[in-house]
Amino acid sequence: xxxxxxxxxxxxxxxxxxxxxxxxxxxxxxxxxxxxxxxxxxxxxxxxxxxxxxxxxxxxxxxxxxxxxxxxxxxxxxxxxxxxxxxxxxxxxxxxxxxxxxxxxxxxxx
Amino acid sequence: xxxxxxxxxxxxxxxxxxxxxxxxxxxxxxxxxxxxxxxxxxxxxxxxxxxxxxxxxxxxxxxxxxxxxxxxxxxxxxxxxxxxxxxxxxxxxxxxxxxxxxxxxxxxxxxxxxx
Numbered sequence: 001x002x003x004x005x006x007x008x009x010x011x012x013x014x015x016x017x018x019x020x021x022x023x024x025x026x027x028x029x030x031x032x033x034x035x036x037x038x039x040x041x042x043x044x045x046x047x048x049x050x051x052x053x054x055x056x057x058x059x060x061x062x063x064x065x066x067x068x069x070x071x072x073x074x075x076x077x078x079x080x081x082x083x084x085x086x087x088x089x090x091x092x093x094x095x096x097x098x099x100x101x102x103x104x105x106x107x108x109x110x
Numbered sequence: 111x112x113x114x115x116x117x118x119x120x121x122x123x124x125x126x127x128x129x130x131x132x133x134x135x136x137x138x139x140x141x142x143x144x145x146x147x148x149x150x151x152x153x154x155x156x157x158x159x160x161x162x163x164x165x166x167x168x169x170x171x172x173x174x175x176x177x178x179x180x181x182x183x184x185x186x187x188x189x190x191x192x193x194x195x196x197x198x199x200x201x202x203x204x205x206x207x208x209x210x211x212x213x214x215x216x217x218x219x220x221x222x223x224x225x
């Protein structure tokens with residue numbers, strides 16, 4: 001699976017959009033980008049995934065660049081409950097083995 | 111709601127003890143996983159199982175074994191616990207589906223301390 005690079009930590013003001021970047025320059029053509037998050041004292045939780053088109057669900061939006069070498073997870077109106085570690089993972093669809101890195105610690109500031 | 115439960119939230123054991131960590135899921139998932147999580151290292155896959163009695167090594171299987179005798183239950187075994195196995199252990203499960211992404215559902219974790 002391709003390797004991902006994420007900033008160690010980020011802050012965002014409550015109510016603003018939180019934009020979390022992820023670099024995956026070695027991604028191959030049929031690898032997907034997955035995002036999970038882990039709120040303190042809980043297990044990780046799936047957020048969203050995509051291949052090359054932008055995706056949106058009730059939790060977030062995922063923007064993947066045209067060359068697919070990077071992506072951004074967007075939480076449109078961040079709340080204090082969005083404070084968590086966010087993991088960007090690249091893997092082949094159907095590959096059950098996910099490699100979680102160290103993620104980005106997002107802190108939402110009141 | 112999918113529920114993945116782990117037998118203990120906190121566990122303290124002594125070096126050399128045999129330790130069992132139990133995980134149960136109630137969604138009839140085929141796949142089950144054991145991870146450990148350490149500061150600065152993220153989550154690392156220890157073992158996973160894609161069916162009853164089937165198992166596959168993850169990235170860090172050394173010092174661990176697993177057992178899956180029933181579909182809903184996946185056990186992680188530390189044959190002889192050592193202090194470097196002090197960690198947070200997370201269990202997860204997922205479907206093996208066709209055509210759609212099957213997210214992993216995680217339990218709350220077991221914080222194991224080996225003295």
